[in-house]
Amino acid sequence: MAVSTRTSSIGGHQREPSGTLRLSVPTSYGHKRVLPLLPAFRARYPRVEIDVHVSNRSVDFAAEGFDVAIRILPPSDSSLVVRKLEDAAFVVVAAPGYLRRAGTPQTIADLQQHECIQFLRPASGRPLPWYLHEDGREQEIVTAGSYCVSDDVTGCITLLRHGAGLLQTLRFMVEDELRDGTLVKVMSHCAGSARPVSLLYPHRRALPLRVRVFIDFIVEKSTAWRRAKL
Structure with a gap:
């Protein structure tokens, strides 16, 4: 029993x-x-x-x-x-206000023209790469931006919500904001795996x-x- x-x-x-x-x-x-x-x-x-x-x-x-x-x-x-x-699936997201101001990226190459919020790896202090699909496979993409956050990734979300730039994050981190329209997904065709x-x-x-x-x-x-x- x-x-x-x-x-x-x-x-x-x-x-x-x-x-x-x-x-x-x-x-x-x-x-x-x-x-x-x-x-x-x-x-x-x-x-x-x-x-x-x-x-x-x-x-x-x-x-x-x-x-x-x-x-x-x-x-x-x-x-x-x-x-x-x-x-946990990856998404690339931004605030609508940022996209109105800076435009909506369509390709990985477009990211060079955007503010990409950086989260620093706790072990190395280096920015975490973005994991995006290109040529049928997932690749590590180095992005650049004026904002770097260390230790607490929720700081990236706060910057994101206030229009600081684009961010790749795990979807569960921004589920509520995606539902209410505070944030929107971009580049869904290459946003990465889970x-x-x-x-x-x-x-x-x-x-x-x-x-x-x-x-x-x-x-x-x-x-x-x-x-x-x-």
Whole structure:
């Protein structure tokens, strides 16, 4: 008989998930996907406290005592269990006001005439390339612009919304703005592929109940994310 991940029975007594859940999420996915859900998770499991680490830094599960992490791109550590949540698609976007002022790019070559907001890689401090399709395959394209943002990619979104330029980002970062028209997609024919987003946790014979119910909760929510279409 399957044991529910919400509660389990020991000696005839129901046991609720409890204790501190240590969670690591990247800044972009944390702000747009995970953090908004945590109050609902705690409403369901009020005895679970949450210690959430919002950063793009890779964490050491054993040394730092994390229970669960969410990461974009597949992990290199084979000791971790990987549960795919969704494929996050790239888009190139801009504010309508910027496009009225600067025109709408149609080709990769057109980007040379535009302000392309730059996000600096945390590890190297160098601008992140844009991933665009050209000649039937995805290529890394070096763009240029007067705005560089480091550490927090949401700073790029703020600049974008206020007409600073063009940005390539993952679609989940700008879903709300695309729906309400604050931002619009451009160059959809070459905007790039998608990147997997995965839930990671260490291999253990017996996961703590608080970890099991959190995994179930996030996987349940990810079904709606995968179905969402703009």
